[in-house]
Amino acid sequence: xxxxxxxxxxxxxxxSVNAVLAAAVLLGILxxxxxxxxxxxxxxxxxxxxxxxxxxxxxxGFLFGTSWNPDAYGQPKYGIVPLLLGSxxxxxxxxxxAIPMGIAxxxxxxxxxxxxxxxxxxxxxxxxxxxxxxxxxxxGLIVLGPALAxxxxxxxxxxxxxxxxLLALMSLPTIISVSDDALRVVPHSYREAxxxxxxxxxxxxxxxxxxxxxxxxxxxxxxxxxRAVGETMAVLMVAGNAxxxxxxxxxxxxxxxxxxxxxxxxxxxxxxxxxxLFALGFILFLIALVTNLIAESMIRREKRSFTL
Amino acid sequence: MKKLFTVATLISTMLFxxxxxxxxxxxxxxxxxxxxxxxxxxxxxxxxxxxxxxxGVGINAIINREVDIANASRKIKSKEISSARSNGVNPxxxxxxxxxxxxxxxxxxxxxQLTVEQIGAIYRGEITNWNQLGGPNKKIVLYGRQPNSGTFxxxxxxxxxxxxxPAMRQMNGNAQIVEGVKADEGGIGYVGLGYIxxxxxxxxxAVARKAGEAYVAPTDEAKVRSxxxxxxxxxxxxxxxxxxxxxxxxxxxxxxxxGQKIVEEEGFVPVTQNYSERNNQILQQ
Numbered sequence: 001x002x003x004x005x006x007x008x009x010x011x012x013x014x015x016s017v018n019a020v021l022a023a024a025v026l027l028g029i030l031x032x033x034x035x036x037x038x039x040x041x042x043x044x045x046x047x048x049x050x051x052x053x054x055x056x057x058x059x060x061g062f063l064f065g066t067s068w069n070p071d072a073y074g075q076p077k078y079g080i081v082p083l084l085l086g087s088x089x090x091x092x093x094x095x096x097x098a099i100p101m102g103i104a105x106x107x108x109x110x111x112x113x114x115x116x117x118x119x120x121x122x123x124x125x126x127x128x129x130x131x132x133x134x135x136x137x138x139x140g141l142i143v144l145g146p147a148l149a150x151x152x153x154x155x156x157x158x159x160x161x162x163x164x165x166l167l168a169l170m171s172l173p174t175i176i177s178v179s180d181d182a183l184r185v186v187p188h189s190y191r192e193a194x195x196x197x198x199x200x201x202x203x204x205x206x207x208x209x210x211x212x213x214x215x216x217x218x219x220x221x222x223x224x225x226x227r228a229v230g231e232t233m234a235v236l237m238v239a240g241n242a243x244x245x246x247x248x249x250x251x252x253x254x255x256x257x258x259x260x261x262x263x264x265x266x267x268x269x270x271x272x273x274x275x276x277l278f279a280l281g282f283i284l285f286l287i288a289l290v291t292n293l294i295a296e297s298m299i300r301r302e303k304r305s306f307t308l
Numbered sequence: 309m310k311k312l313f314t315v316a317t318l319i320s321t322m323l324f325x326x327x328x329x330x331x332x333x334x335x336x337x338x339x340x341x342x343x344x345x346x347x348x349x350x351x352x353x354x355x356x357x358x359x360x361x362x363x364g365v366g367i368n369a370i371i372n373r374e375v376d377i378a379n380a381s382r383k384i385k386s387k388e389i390s391s392a393r394s395n396g397v398n399p400x401x402x403x404x405x406x407x408x409x410x411x412x413x414x415x416x417x418x419x420x421q422l423t424v425e426q427i428g429a430i431y432r433g434e435i436t437n438w439n440q441l442g443g444p445n446k447k448i449v450l451y452g453r454q455p456n457s458g459t460f461x462x463x464x465x466x467x468x469x470x471x472x473x474p475a476m477r478q479m480n481g482n483a484q485i486v487e488g489v490k491a492d493e494g495g496i497g498y499v500g501l502g503y504i505x506x507x508x509x510x511x512x513x514a515v516a517r518k519a520g521e522a523y524v525a526p527t528d529e530a531k532v533r534s535x536x537x538x539x540x541x542x543x544x545x546x547x548x549x550x551x552x553x554x555x556x557x558x559x560x561x562x563x564x565x566x567g568q569k570i571v572e573e574e575g576f577v578p579v580t581q582n583y584s585e586r587n588n589q590i591l592q593q
Contacts, residue, residue, distance in 0.1 A: 071455050072471060141484060146491040155449045155494045158477055237484065240477035241454060252477045262478070266364025266456035268391055269372065 030285060037279035040078075040272055052076065054272060062279065068243040068254070070263065070273045078276050080283065082245045086253040087287075089246060090160060090235065091228040094167035098224055101168075102175030103210070103217060109176065110183035111205040122180065129173035137237035140166045145238060154250040156240070161249040163239040167231055171224035178223055182216020183209055215298070222295035226288060232257040256284050326554050330358040332366020332379030333458050334481045335407065335500035336543050339574045340379055346570060347561050354554050360481070363458025370546050371395055376555050378546040381407065381500070382458030402545045402587050404562050406577040408501045408532035409459065409539040410512040412486070414493045419443040421514040421523040424467055424538050430496060431463075433473030438494065450476040451488045451497035462541055463498055486510060501526055502575035515539060532577050542583060543576065550590060563587060 043056045052075045065079015109121055144165060145157030152161075186209050194204040210217070232255075240252025241262065260277050267273040330340055337360040344356035358379075366378035371392045384392075384399055392399050411427055413419060419441050422430075429435045430448055439445045450473055453460040459482075464472060479485045485497035490509040504512050504526070514523035517538045524537045531537045551559050561567050568578040579587065 067474070069471065069474070141487060145488075149491060155447060156477065156488065156492045158479075158488060236480055241479070242475050242477055244474045252475070254478075262454045262456060262480075265361055266368060268368065268387070 030282075033278055033282040033285055036275055037282040038275075040275035040279050043272075056272065057276060057279075062276070066245065068259070070267070070276065076273070078272075080256075080280065082243045083254055083256045083259050083280070084283065085245055086239075086243075087229055087255040087257070087284075090163045090167055090239070090253060090255060091225060093160065093164035093249075094171060094228045095221065095225060097164065097168035098171045098175055098228075099221055102172050102220070102224065103179055105172070105176045106179035106183055106217075106220075107205050107210065110180045111201065111209065122177070125173050125176050129177065131170075133170065133231060133233040134237075136166055136170060137234035140234060140238035152250065156250075156252075158238055158240040158252060159250045160239070160246050160253045163235045163253065163255075166234045166238060167228040170231060170234065171227045174227050175220045175224040178220035179213070179217045182213040182220065185216070186212045218295060218298050222291055225291055229287060229291075230257060230284070232261050236261055256280050260284075326354045328354060328356045328377065328555055328558055329375045330356060330366075330377040330379060330545075331361060331369045331375045333363045333381040333543070334360040335381045335457075335459055335502070336379040336405075339405065339502060339543075339571065339576060342570050342574060343562050343567055344558075346566060347558055350561065351554075351557065354558070356558060362454070362456035363461070364456040367399075367546065370399060370548060371397055373397060373548065376547065377559075380458050380544045380546060381541065382462045383544065384546060397548045399546045399548065400550055400590055402547070402551070402559055402563075402590060403542040403579055403583040404545055404559070404567075405543045405571040405579060406532060406583075407541055407543050408526035408537045408577065409463065409498055409541055410501055410504050410526040411496065411498050411515060411539070412489050412504060412510045412512050413496050414489055415509045415511050416493050417443060417511075419513065420511065421516065423516045423519050423521075425518060427515070428467050428469055431468045431472055431476065432470050433475065446494040449492050449495045451479055451485045451492075451495055452476045453482075453485070453498075454478040454480060459498065459500065466539065466541075500575075501532070501577070505575040529577055533580055540577075556591065560591065563591075 040057050041059060041062070043054070047056065048054045055075075057078050062078055062080060064081060065077060066081045067077040067079045068082055069077045105125075109118060109125075113121060140162055141158070145162055147157065148159075148162055148165075149155065149157035190208055190212055191204055194208045199207070235255055236258045239254065239258065241254045241258055242252040243254040243259070244251065246253045260280055263273070264277050267277060330344070337358065340358050344358055347356060348354060363378075363380035363382050366375070366380055367384055367388050369375040370378035371388065372395070378399075384401065389399060411422065417438065419438060422441065426435065426441065430441075431450060431452070433450075435441065436448055437445065438448055452463070452472060455461075455478075477488065479488060479497075482499040482503040485499050486503055486507055489495040489497045490507075504510065512526050514525045515538050516523045522536075524531045526532060526537055526539070528537065532540050545559065545562075547555060547559075550556075562571075563579060563584070571578050
């Protein structure tokens with residue numbers, strides 16, 4: 001009895017240490033990005049009035065500038081609007097494709113498949129989640145790009161649409177797998193009650209089980225969002241990477257992540273360009289943080305109504 | 309005792325292995341990869357590991373003392389030299405091959421020759437339709453490289469002479485530009501000479517310095533070598549200080565007959581007389 005209590009206490013300490021550690025790491029990343037990013041605005045080194053590339057940025061110019069060209073002749077331009085829009089447009093479009101498909105897939109797997117088939121299908125879905133993004137990007141470059149170009153009769157398949165389809169493909173496994181888990185934990189009594197009232201299995205799934213699992217499905221969607229907004233390699237290969245504000249689905253687009261990936265290697269250490277990329281990273285972190293907070297509050301509100 | 313010592317060194321090199329780390333230009337990636345393979349056949353005690361990332365990445369790595377050799381398809385910038393100096397690094401330049409940077413269009417495109425000025429106007433976004441160049445009524449789609457690429461920088465300095473059109477699709481490597489132009493009848497791109505040989509579906513255009521002068525194809529090796537092709541450029545390797553020890557051995561191998569034969573096989577042009585004299589001055593001890 002006593003030994004068990006000691007083990008209990010040990011585990012509790014272990015868990016709290018881990019929780020504190022995880023929070024500290026997160027806070028550390030936030031502070032690190034902030035400290036580095038802020039130096040793009042507050043000059044760290046000497047400002048050479050002759051050299052426009054050493055001029056610090058203004059916050060307004062950074063947040064509302066519509067041109068990103070750190071290598072420009074003369075005055076470099078660091079406006080994040082095209083990149084921010086690029087990230088949001090591709091991600092939202094990807095979710096528009098992936099959410100209906102993902103939830104439908106999860107309902108099918110959770111409610112209609114039984115035993116071995118279910119396990120096999122779920123395993124296949126989860127296997128796909130681990131697919132290297134560079135392989136998916138290559139598929140987008142060689143197969144999907146030319147196919148889209150031919151189908152829509154546009155010159156190039158390297159555009160917003162291609163990137164969004166790939167991002168949808170990559171966030172689908174996450175959405176399906178997490179939604180499926182959420183559907184499965186809905187108590188069996190719900191189904192039995194619905195059947196007792198004469199509902200068909202499909203009506204039960206759509207009208208009863210799905211609403212009951214809403215918070216879990218919301219979490220799945222948010223995880224899908226995280227996957228899509230943070231994905232780099234596949235987008236780098238198929239989006240065309242032109243830092244412009246896209247006017248149609250067939251324009252090229254550049255996202256925040258790909259900009260960091262492309263430019264971090266060549267920007268000189270401790271230059272304005274280098275710090276500006278950290279500022280971009282900070283913005284990306286903020287996006288992730290805000291969506292998580294929204295998701296969290298939604299789930300919490302959901303839970304409260306659930307217990308009543 | 310001496311024998312024991314030799315054995316000990318041999319074992320230690322086998323265990324710890326002498327390694328040369330090379331990083332940089334994507335254009336030179338395949339070439340240096342093959343040079344490294346051939347070198348390790350001669351010197352099995354040395355491993356040469358090569359990664360790409362772009363010329364800017366390679367030069368940054370040599371500035372930060374992360375690598376032994378930086379591959380670069382452009383010359384080091386004066387700003388990079390000063391930041392190397394302030395880091396205590398002295399970049400030394402070797403030319404290992406020449407490249408005729410090739411402007412490619414889709415195989416179905418009837419336009420087959422352009423002047424440097426025209427190509428510049430196309431990439432600045434001033435000429436936007438092929439019918440302005442005697443081709444079909446088709447929108448021009450620009451394919452270029454991303455800013456960490458030496459080819460991006462070289463092309464901007466020598467041809468664009470201004471800002472690239474922001475609508476240019478920035479591709480992650482030569483092979484991707486080839487794939488893009490192959491699939492796009494309105495496409496135009498620029499890649500190293502080593503990436504167009506034996507590829508179907510694209511064609512390199514002949515380039516003239518200005519209107520009225522002779523158009524030269526990049527596949528005409530003699531004219532790339534003599535500099536008559538307007539977009540001839542050297543491919544560089546940078547080391548920290550004069551190359552010594554195994555790094556020097558590797559560079560000598562690249563510049564030797566066996567290495568230069570590989571350069572040719574990979575579709576590039578061997579080093580010419582004046583570059584070779586410059587290299588020798590640096591490599592002499």
